[in-house]
Amino acid sequence: MEIIRxxxxxxxxxxxxxxxxxxxxxxxxxxxxxxxxxxxIxxxxxxxxxxxxxxxMLYKDNGLEQFTLLNTGDIFYASVGTEHVAHPRGEARILVIEAEGSV
Structure with missing residues (x-):
């Protein structure tokens, strides 16, 4: 057991x-x-x-670059093949759940 702040x-x-x-x-x-x-990807x-x-969060949809702002509590789901990049505005803490060894 562990509690993480x-x-x-x-x-x-x-x-x-x-x-x-x-x-x-x-x-x-x-x-x-x-x-x-x-x-x-x-x-x-x-x-x-x-x-x-x-x-x-910048991402490509049908080859076109788009973005959305993610605030505290927001979730971004990248399906298989979604090209994306995260640009924090100042400091950010992010929980990432993905396959072991993924980029």
Missing amino acids: SKKFTASRAWGAKDIANMNGITTRLHWTDKPYKWH NDGEEVFVVLDGVVK
Whole structure:
């Protein structure tokens, strides 16, 4: 058992993570960041939950770049093949659930 106070979590680098669980090949990680990630497509599905902060999520839909602002409590679901990149506005803490070893 473990209690994690996500608002207090920080990392030594952008996108640093605390591994929370690995359940049947699905990982759950808490990330801290203050810098954008990189455009990518995951190996499977991804659930991206903003626990603290604001994130501008850019994604491609039918080849067209779009974006949405994700606030605390918002969830972004990337289906298989969804190209996306997260740009935090200041510091953000994000819970990411995805297949083990995914980008």
